[in-house]
Amino acid sequence: MSPNFFNMQLKILLYSILMMLAISCAEGKYKKEPLPDSFTYSVAEDNSNPVLDKNQLVINISEKLSVEQLATLADEVFKSKPRQKRFYIFYELPNTPGTWATSHFDPDLEISILGFTQEQDEHNKEDLADMTIIGRWSTEKFGFTVIYFKDANQIEKMKTIYSAGGESIEDVKSSLIDEETRIDYDNNHGEYFIIQRDGKLGLYSENGKYGEAEILTK
Template identity: 30%
Template structure:
């Protein structure tokens, strides 16, 4: 065997040895990093929008945004997942909000670990909302809106019956009501100078409805607007 052939074999063995070392030493590290990064990701689809930590009391309060209503089992699993990442705290208070719901106005659901886990859906479940939206109302429907309240969501209908106007509000079942319910109020139409339409009804707080420029239904009292229900398109 000549010297040139020996040199080529030596180079080939060195390169082979180098790649084997890369496979043995580097790839396990890569997969460890990949697995670790994946394990840090939430298993469920939610976003923590706020957290208030009180280390002195070994306590934290967390506000979470969900993409949709989920089951009690899924809420329990999210709570345990969060607890696993905050094992230093004795008490973990977790509040859940559906899309469009604002913190500070009631939570759709809660899972509190104090330290025992307590799961509660305060608002309407996914099934209850579907059932509510399928309810038919009597009278000529002039318009409809959805009020996305965390605990008491409802669908409002502006109805005309016997040349009189009514606002009908349909509420789904929730923690505080075992059955669907309907509230019917006679309203009186008032055309304002700015072109908007106001509907007054009998109450003790100066409350009234106002159809906004965007078609949504504003709920007002003596202090101003306190809620706004979104206009429902005909196909909904």
């Protein structure tokens, strides 16, 4: 038996072991839960490259999932393609720019939720005691929710809840400009908000408009 044949067999064995470890990682530190009955997903982009020993997919998902459900989906997607050493999966939500979550096998599975979780969404929608809610908006792209309200003394305030954790409440002043409401608050970056005619919240800095937040209706 030639040395080259032996080396080839050894490489095949090592590669098989690596693939078995990669497959088993989906069963590792993440507990798995069934996906919702209404849940659907599709592959939006496939940037896999066998030369780099890498699979990489962008997946459109119909709704947000828990970490445990993402582990289930990651395992299903992982098994859908020929095995590579690394597998990167990016999840996107309907009508929401950017990546909401990732589940990367490199080689162990690591799940990250970059936007708001289901629990944070519920918290953001809760009615606040002794407050008159004027409007609520949320942006997954920039990772925060804004609640514009009047407190028990009818003082205008703004509560900002961040997807990364933490929140703040500040006094604000509003003014009507061309049938749109401008909301100013103290900050060091010349930032302010405008409630637009379409109901969305325009996000502004000293350099002009940089984004929008969608209306929260529930």
